[in-house]
Amino acid sequence: MKRIPEPELMDDPEQARAYALADFSEPHQAFIDHFARCFPRHRPRRVLDLGCGPADVTIRFARAYPDCEITGVDGAEAMLAFAREAVAATGVAGRVRLCHAYLPATLTGVETVDTVISNSLLHHLVDPAVLWQTLTQLSAARTAVFVMDLMRPPSEQTARELVQQYSGKEPEILRRDFYHSLCAAYRPDEIEAQLRATDLARRLQIEVVSDRHLIVWGELAC
Ligand SMILES: C[S@@+](CC[C@H](N)C(=O)[O-])C[C@H]1O[C@@H](n2cnc3c(N)ncnc32)[C@H](O)[C@@H]1O
Known part of the structure; x- marks a missing residue:
């Protein structure tokens, strides 16, 4: 099926609320577990989370790696409001910084990150190149990069079935968003082409990890 783009920022307060209150424990814990599997010896210290939204992944990552400090970046103030609340309610507030920035942007205070997650x-x-160019700009010796995303299904019918299977009981606004996100997601072959257009193809690998998720991961060089 052809890709159907969705709006970049999740700046609508109702949409942000529905997303922030949703239970993403399974895919978000899978994110942490896949990171640990891909980087068994890496000890994250200074981490950047691109498109952090309400910071559920950010907080899980901070808990999983107690020695790290994380900067979460998002362009939607509505999402960051929920992120601030969530971070304040946890024991990781001293190690998590939240930053309002619309990518592509010059990010300050993240020059020495050793880990980028998204x-x-x-x-x-x-323009998906925005993510890959941001990574290239941040590239330092042995920066661990770990990106997880949805994968576009072959048909709208399959997208509808995935929505029913994984968010059948969620509010309508969330089911609608999930459907739109599946339709907007990139396929592995498209991501491969995106990486080939940069220097990253040699560094990052793509792996399908579920019926709807893929990961892109590897180490950047100087
Ligand atoms: C689906 S949410 C994911 C949030 C979070 N990473 C998570 O897994 O729960 C995508 C987030 O990316 C943000 N976003 C989209 N395009 C962006 C851009 N160009 N610059 C900064 N943030 C962006 C949206 O505002 C939204 O909060």
Whole structure:
């Protein structure tokens, strides 16, 4: 099926609320578990989370790696409001910084990151090169990169079935968003082409990890 883009920023307060209150424990814990599997020896210290949204992944990552400090970046103030609340309610507030920035942007204070993570940002981007160029700009010796996203299914019918299977009991606004996100997601072959257009193809690998998710991961060089 042809890709149907969706709006980049999740700046609508109702949409942000529905997303922030949803239970993403299964895919978000899978994000942490896949990271640990891909980087068994890496000890994250300074981490950047691109498109952090309400910071559920950010907080899980901070808990999983107690020695790290994380900067979460998002362009939607509505999402960051929920992120601030969530971070304040946890024991990781001293290690998590939230930053309002619309990518592509010059990010300050993240020059020495050793880890870049991103969950479900790529499919929002009108120009996916924005993510890959941001990574290239941040590239330092042995920066661990871990991106997870949805994968576009072969047909709208399959997208509807996935929505029913995984968010059948969620509010309508969330089911609608999930459907739109599946339709906007990139396929592995498209991501491969995106990486080939940069220097990253040699560094990052793509792996399908579920019926609706893929990961892109590897180490950047200088
Ligand atoms: C589906 S949410 C994912 C949030 C979070 N990473 C998670 O897994 O729960 C995508 C987020 O990316 C943000 N976003 C989309 N395009 C962006 C851009 N160009 N710059 C910064 N943030 C962006 C949206 O505002 C939204 O909060």
